[in-house]
Amino acid sequence: MEEKKRMENNESPVPYLRRTRTAAILLSSLCWGLGISIPGLSLLELQRQVGVSLQEITLSLTARSIGHLIGSFASGFCYDRIENHFVLASALFAAGTVGGFIPWVQDYNFLLMTMAIWGLFTGYIDTGNNFMTLGLWGKKAGPVLQAGNMLVAAGGLVVSLVVGPFLTITPDSPKGNLSDVMTSTVYNQSAEDLATLNITDYNRLAIQEDYYSDQIEKATSLIWIPYSIMSGIFILVSCMYFGLYARLSDRIMINTDEKDPAMKQHFTETNETLHFRILLLGILFTYLFVYAGNEAIFLGFLYTFAMTSDVEFSPQIASLLTTAFWGGFVLSRGVAILISRILHPRTMLIIDLSGCTLAALLLSLWGNSSGVVLFCGAILMGISMGSAWPAAVTWAERNVRINGKVTGLFLVALSLAHLLFPWIMGIIIAMYTIRSLMYFLLFLCIASFLTFTILQIVASKCRNIGNCENKSEKIYKIVAREMIDIRKEIYDV
Template sequence: MSIAVLGPTFPNLAANVHRNVSDIYYIFVGRSLGYLGGSVLGGVLFDCMNAHLLLALSMFGTTVGLYGIPWCEKSLLLTALMSVIGASMGILDTGGNVLALNTWGEEAGPHMQALHFSFAAGAFVAPILAKMALGGSESKDLLAAERTNQSVPRSVPAASAASAMSVLKQHLRADFLWSYIVIGTYLLLVSFFFFVLYSRGRSARDKSKASLQKCMFAKYHYTLIFLLFIFFLCYVGAEVTYGSYIFTYAKVFAEMKENEAAALNSVFWGAFAACRGVAIFCATCLYPGTMILLSIVGSAISSSCLAFLARYPASLWAGTAVYGASMATIFPSGISWIEQYTVVEGKSASLFVIGAALGEMCIPAVVGYLQGRFHRVPVVMYTALVTSAMTILLFPLMYKLANCPRDGGLKEVSESEDRKALLSNSGLNEDEEDEEDAGEWNEADFEVIEMNDTLRNSVVETSRKIVGDSPVPVSLQPHLDNVLCESPAVAGGSPGRKNVSVDREKND
C-alpha cells in the first residue's frame, strides 16, 4: 500500500512541490536507493536484535514518512522522506521472510505464500483508496479556480490568479492527504501490535533455535545463496519488465486500442494476484520445489508463445495470463525451498531482497534502452524468454548442489553438542517443560522404562528371597541403581528424551 499509493497521487505531489511530473523522477531513485540500503541494514540487524522490535520500528518509520509526504513543499525533503520509506520497506521485506521461516519452520510454505499475496492485495487496494480520496476532485478544483478567476475583477488579474492557485492547492492537498493518513494510521496500528509481541519476549526460544540451526548449513551454502540471488534477479526483473512494458507493446506491435492494451495489462496483474491467492492453499499439499518447477515450466512455455506467436491475438492474451500466473509463486516458493536445505539468516534473506531490487531496477532500464535503439524488435518478449531460460537452467543446478551430502568434519557437530542443541530448554518455564516432555517422549522410551521397572522388581524380589534364606545380609539395591544410571538406554540413548534425573524417571 505504501509503495502503490505513489502512482495515483504522483501528479498531486508534483504540484505540491511546484514541479512538473517529469521533473521529479528522482524521488523514485531515492526510494530505490533507500530500499537497497534498508535491505542490507536489515540483513545485519536481524542477526543481532529482536525481529519484532525491528519490524515495529521499520513500520513506524514508514508511518512517519507517509504522514509527512503531503506537507512537503520542497523536492529535496520529499526525496528524503521517500528514501526513509524505501529503507523501511527494505527492512520489512527482509524481516518478514526471516520471521515467517523462524516462526513456522518447515511448515512456512502456506504462510510465505500468504505473506507475498498481501503485497499484491495492498498494491490492488491502494490505488482504489487514492482514487476514492481524489474522486473527481481535480476537475472540481479546476472548475472552482475558474469560477474564482471569473468572479475577480480584471483590474487585479495577479490577485485573482494567486487566489485561484491557492484555492486549488488547498483542495488538492486536502483530497490526497486522506489517502496517506489512512494508510499511515493502518501501519501505525500494525507497528503497535509488533511492539506488543516484542514486549511479550521470546528471546530464549530464539536463542535455542539459533543453536539448533548451527548444524544445518548445506555443504555449498554460499554458492546456493549466490545462485538464488541471480535466480531472483532474473525473475523479478522479468516480472516488472513485462508488467511495465506490455501496455506499450500492445499499442505499438499488436496495434491494439488503448482500452484493449489496458485490459491486457490488467489480465497480467490480475492473473498474478489471483494465482498468489490460490497458492496459499496449494502450498499445503505441494512441496516448494514442485511449485517452483511448475512455475518455471509454465513461464518457459508462455514466454516461448509470446516471443514467437504474439502476432496472433489469442496467443497474446492466453500467453499473458499464463505468464502472469506462472510468475506469481516463484519468490515465496524459492525462499521456502532453500530453507529446507540450509539456514536462511538475516544476511541471506537480505541478499534475496537485494537481488530482486536490482532486477527491478536494471532489467527494465536495459529493456527500455534497447527498445529505443531497435524499434521493430519486440525486446520485451525476448527478455521474458531469456530470463525464463535462465531460471530453467539455474534451478536444476541449485537442486543438485542442495542435495550434496554434508562434510562430516566441517558441517556436523559432535554427539554431545548435538544433544545439547536439540534438548536445550533453559528458557522455558516449568509448565512448558512438562508439556514438551510429554510430547517428545516416544514409545521406545516408555518401553525402556517399563523394562527397567520389571527388571528392578524381579531382582528386588530375588534379593529378598536370598536375604530371607541366607543369614548374611546382601544389599543389591545400590548396585542396581548404579547399573541403571550407567545404562546407555536410560541415560540419554534415545534421541527424543531429555537428560533428567533418575528420581524423575522413577516418578514418570
C-alpha cells in the same frame, strides 16, 4: 497456568504465541503491499505538488528503490543482533510517520530524500516479514509465505480502490493539467482565427484557465487522505509488534526464534560446510536477480507494450490487460497457500518457471499482433509469477541455513533487479523497437530456468557430500570409541 509451566521448565513459548505472531506478520505484509503501491498511483499528484516535470518526478521512485536496497542490506545485520519484534515494530512506526509526511512536502529535493528514507524503512519491513516467517515456522513456512505474498498483492489492489476517488489528476487528462486544455484552444488556432479572435474572448479563456488551475490546486490536497489512512495502518500494526516485544521481553522468552523447535530441528538437520554455503548462496542470488528482473520488466512495460505495439490497445483495454495480469497473480498466490502443503517447493518452482517460459514464448511469437494471445499470455504470466518468489524462499530454507543477513541478501537481489532491469530495457527499446520487450523477456525466463537447474544440481551434490562427511565422522567416532574400550580392557588385564 500452562504458560507458567513452560517458563518453569525452560521450554519455548513460541508455539503458544505462534498464531498471534503469524497474524502480525500477515498484517505487516499487507502494510508492505500498501506502501509499495501508493506512490506510483499518486505520482502525478506529487509532480504537481512539487512543480517538476514527469521525468523528474519518476526519480522519486528510483530514490525509494535505492533506499529499499540499503534497508534490505542493513536490516540483515540488525535482525541478527537485536530482538526481531522490536526492530520490525520500529521500522513500521517510522515508515508510517514518514509516509504520512510525503503529501505535505513541497520541495523536490526534500521529496527525494523523504522517499529514500521511506524506502529504507520499508526495506526493513520486507526483510523482517520473510525472516520472521522462516524463523517461526521453519520447513513448514511455505503456506505462510504464500499467504503473506498474497496479502502484498491484495494491498496493491486495495490501494488502487482507495486512492482513485482522491485523484484529481488522472492519466486521461493531458499532462495531468486541465488548464492545458484551455490554453490549447488559443495556441492551436490558425492565423485567420487568431485575427478574428477579439480580446474579450481571449480574456474569457484566460479567466477560465485560472479558474481550472485554482480548482485543481484545491483538489490536489485531498491526496493526504489515503496517505494518512496508510500511515495509520502502519502505526497500528507497529503497536501490535511493540506489544509482542513487551510480551516476549522476559529473559527466558527473548530470542525465541533460536528456541523454536522447528528452527532447532532445522539447524541440526542441515549439513552445511563453508564452501557449500558460499557456492549455494552465490547461485541463489543470481537466480533471484534474474527472476526478479523478469518480473520487474513485465510489470513495468506491459501497459506500454499494449499501447504501442501493433495491437494498439486503447487506454481502457490496456488497463483491463493489467488488471487481468494482477487478477491471475493474486489468484495464483491464494491457490498456492493450499498447494504448498502438498507440493515440494522444487516442484512448484519447476511449474512456475515452465509457465513463465511458455507465456513469454507465446508473447514473443504472437503477442505483438494478436490481442487474444496478449491477454492469455498476461494471465498465464500472472498465474506463473504469483507463487514463484515465496516458493524460492521456501526452497532456500530447506537447503541452506537462513539468518537475517541471508534474508537481506535475497531482498538485495530483488531491489537490484527492480532498479537495473527497467533501465536496461528502456535502452534496448530505444535502440530497437517495443517488440524487443518480449524477446528479452523470453531470454530472462530461459535464463531463470537454467539457473535454477544448476542450483538444484549443486544443492543435491553438496547435500550428498555433506551426508557422506557426516556418515564418515560417525563411523570414525564409533571406531575410536571401540578402540578406547579395547585399550581399557587390555589395560585392566
